[in-house]
Structures are given as structure tokens and as C-alpha cells.
Amino acid sequence: EVHLTQSGAEVRKPGESLKISCQGSGYTFTSNWIAWVRQLPGKGLEWMGVIFPNDFDTRYSPPFQGQVTISVDTSINTAYLQWNSLKPSDTAMYYCARLSSRGYDIWGQGALVTVSS
Amino acid sequence: SSELTQPPSVSVSPGQTATITCSGHQLGTSNACWFQQKPGQPPILVIYQSTKRPSGIPERFSASTSGNTATLIISGTQAMDEADYYCQSWDSSTDVVFGGGTKLTVL
Secondary structure, three states: OOEEEEOOOEEEOOOOOEEEEEEEEOOOHHHOOEEEEEEOOOOOEEEEEEEEOOOOEEEEOHHHOOOOEEEEEHHHOEEEEEEOOOOHHHOEEEEEEEEEOOEEEEEOOOEEEEEOO | OOOEEOOOEEEEOOOOOEEEEEEOHHHHOOOOEEEEEOOOOOOEEEEEOOOEOOOOOOOOEEEEEEOOEEEEEEOOOOHHHOEEEEEEEEEOOOEEEEEOOEEEEEO
């Protein structure tokens, strides 16, 4: 069975760095794009960007360009979302999702990131 | 603000048909997907390629598209269908856009 398993909830202070992960299983990890999606508390879904593990091609939505870094380690079938300097406004649930011919068909369980002093 | 427009809320009585619309210029040239999200859970794909239903999604979920508008249709709505629903499409070459979401209330 296909799964995306995300790392757990994180609490950080403003200005700190953070890297959260998303591990794929049950399929060929390098064959599908992996996207990251933000959901602010009580709000809708926002597409942040996407990476193709096979060649590391990465694209960002304009609001997130320069704010986060998306990367992948194919040796452990894992995608990452990274911040160098968190802000309180980064407090949100973050989902990874697999892109297939059916669209974003598999989603991780989500990782809650809380940024507070 | 979202580039795909959805009504913030839709109410339906149990057993009746719920329709949720999604409009945007992207839908004139790109397919739509629909996601269901219940509180505390990740989104679930319920419609892809504008009208197709993934395996495991009940037959009461269907969709249509016309011009710049996509519509999610839930026939014989059940209490378990109460959730937030999001449409999604593609803008320019690969950028993904979501609708603002519609809260479906079954009462």
C-alpha cells in the first residue's frame, strides 16, 4: 500500500531553523513529483512547491520562493521542507502529497509547525 | 486570495443532492480535482481529471465541467459527507491553484 509518512509536530522560536520530512513507501519514490501544501489555522490549502525526486527539478509558488527550501534524499525515499529563519506566521499544518496521473492522490498525515516565543 | 472561486458554505438535507461550484479561467484549459477534508484529517482526493472517481470513493460523488466552471455533485448526501471541499487546478505550465474551500453542512 502506498503511504507518505511525515515527521511529527514541531515547536520552534522565531528565527530558528527547521526541516520536516515526508517518507514515501509502497511505490517507486523517484517516479512521482512530491508537493508541499500549507494550511494556516482555520484556512484553506496553499500549494508551496514541488520536487521531482528523479532529477531534483524543483518549482516554487511565488509567495514561497526564497522563504523555504524543498529537497529530497532518494537513498531513503524522503522529501524535505526547510526553513532557515522561522516566523510566527509560519505556524500552520504542512502536508506532503504525491502527484500521479490522477492528480495529488496520496497525502501525508500532516505536520503541525508552531512558531512562538 | 484564491484564484479559483468557491462558495464559502453549502447546506443540504440528508438524502438530497449537494452541488459545489468552482470557477476560474484555469478551468477552461486545465482539469479539475476535488478534495474532501474532515477536521483534523488530511485531504482526500474524490474527483480527478474533472469527472473521474478514484477507487474507494462512493458512487454518490460525481462531477461535471462547463467552460470555466467545475461542479462537484454529491447525490443522496449522507451525514458522513459533512466536510470541507476544495477544488484544484493548474495555472500556466505547472503551478497548482486551490479554491478557497466550501464547508458542506448536512442538516
